[in-house]
Amino acid sequence: MSTKENFERAKKDYEKWGIDVDQVFEQLKNVPISIHCWQGDDIGGFETNQQELSGGIDVTGNYPGKATTPEELRSDLEKALSLIPGKHRVNLHAIYGETDGKVVERDELEPKHFENWVNWAKENGLGLDFNPTLFSHPKAEDGLTLAHPDKEIRDYWIRHCIASRKIGEYFGKELGKPALTNIWIPDGYKDIPSDRLTPRKRLKESLDEIFATEIDEKYNVDAVESKLFGIGSEAYVVGSHEFYMGYALKNNKLCLLDTGHYHPTEVVSNKLSAMMLYSDKVALHVSRPVRWDSDHVVIFDDELREIGLEIVRNDALDKVMIGLDFFDASINRVAAWTIGTRNMIKSLLYAMLLPNEHLKQLQEEGNFTDRLALMEEFKTYPFGAIWDYYCEKMGVPAKETWLEEVKAYEKDVLSKR
Ligand code: RNT
Ligand code: ZN
Numbered sequence: 001m002s003t004k005e006n007f008e009r010a011k012k013d014y015e016k017w018g019i020d021v022d023q024v025f026e027q028l029k030n031v032p033i034s035i036h037c038w039q040g041d042d043i044g045g046f047e048t049n050q051q052e053l054s055g056g057i058d059v060t061g062n063y064p065g066k067a068t069t070p071e072e073l074r075s076d077l078e079k080a081l082s083l084i085p086g087k088h089r090v091n092l093h094a095i096y097g098e099t100d101g102k103v104v105e106r107d108e109l110e111p112k113h114f115e116n117w118v119n120w121a122k123e124n125g126l127g128l129d130f131n132p133t134l135f136s137h138p139k140a141e142d143g144l145t146l147a148h149p150d151k152e153i154r155d156y157w158i159r160h161c162i163a164s165r166k167i168g169e170y171f172g173k174e175l176g177k178p179a180l181t182n183i184w185i186p187d188g189y190k191d192i193p194s195d196r197l198t199p200r201k202r203l204k205e206s207l208d209e210i211f212a213t214e215i216d217e218k219y220n221v222d223a224v225e226s227k228l229f230g231i232g233s234e235a236y237v238v239g240s241h242e243f244y245m246g247y248a249l250k251n252n253k254l255c256l257l258d259t260g261h262y263h264p265t266e267v268v269s270n271k272l273s274a275m276m277l278y279s280d281k282v283a284l285h286v287s288r289p290v291r292w293d294s295d296h297v298v299i300f301d302d303e304l305r306e307i308g309l310e311i312v313r314n315d316a317l318d319k320v321m322i323g324l325d326f327f328d329a330s331i332n333r334v335a336a337w338t339i340g341t342r343n344m345i346k347s348l349l350y351a352m353l354l355p356n357e358h359l360k361q362l363q364e365e366g367n368f369t370d371r372l373a374l375m376e377e378f379k380t381y382p383f384g385a386i387w388d389y390y391c392e393k394m395g396v397p398a399k400e401t402w403l404e405e406v407k408a409y410e411k412d413v414l415s416k417r
Helices: 003-015 021-028 070-081 111-124 151-175 197-212 241-251 269-276 302-313 333-352 356-364 368-378 383-393 399-412
Strands: 034-036 089-093 127-131 179-183 220-225 254-258 282-286 320-324
Touching: 003 021, 003 383, 021 333, 021 383, 034 070, 070 111, 070 333, 070 399, 089 111, 089 320, 111 127, 111 151, 127 151, 151 179, 151 197, 151 220, 179 320, 197 241, 220 241, 220 282, 241 254, 254 269, 269 282, 269 302, 282 302, 302 333, 302 356, 320 333, 333 383, 333 399, 356 368
Parallel strands: 034 089, 034 320, 089 127, 127 179, 179 220, 220 254, 254 282, 282 320
Antiparallel strands: none
């Protein structure tokens, strides 16, 4: 049976529940996922004076063929994008600027250093998002940046963050949709602090200075990303969840929730509905923590489906800015992007194909038997046939056939690097 025939048959199962699959496709194809560029080169970046990765994050593995130039990274991204249904966004870090072989201090980065990215985004119909890079740098060597006791160091990073917001603004102006500029800092302590308050006060003041520069939200939207612990900041992280949630609410900024940045049994899916009651928008870094914030490639697991469900059934597709954040250097990096991003989209499709209103109603009526029964039965509905046809319709390979293309690309391009 062809993909189309399988689809037609599967569609009937969903139609019985009043689910309009064609309308679901229309809705799904307009949901952009912000794909992180850093999976392609193990968060290396292209700085002329490139430093070793720091900031308490780590990429393990040495699979051959990683991108070492902006051209290579863009070409790898194009390959992955050709295997992912829909039109998406690419998320850049400040270390991915192009400075013509010159050393440009991070506080002196300008839109012009990202011109090639913007031109490329235009050619490929992509949006761009941005992140200042407050790690892998001599001024972040002791694991402190915006909360550093030394004012000179703080000021340097404040200037970098302001410069980054202006780059975000440039993306927004050029590409017609606002960029999300997300601030994540590594600041924290390995061991039990004797003072938790002072660094947090300093971080608050630094953020105030960064955001004092007004930028039109039409072009750039700011987010702040919290964290629980990092390598070398096991005991204390300055920018904790409560810190940023408070800051964001008070200052009208977006909270960015990284799914790897909470206690191991705490889930982001359970936070979205609560947070959205108090803020218009929430941002995500969808990742997969395995026992710690390990940033494994996102798989189609229970928590990913639950995140998809929370976004879909709460009518929050334009309230949750979905971004990805994983980095695995032990497998083909183009495959990593493809697997993780396809799974994110799959989880939204899965959520759109549930009789959500009916299930809500059952809960309201206290009918927990039917609620559980239906939720379980839908897990084995012919979801795969719908997904396959969606891929085909969107002009990307259905099922695992994309893997052949990645293999050919590896043979022709990656293995020659
Ligand atoms: C680190 C944060 C942060 C980074 C990227 C590279 O724990 O998740 O988002 O992964 O900015
Ligand atoms: Zn993150």
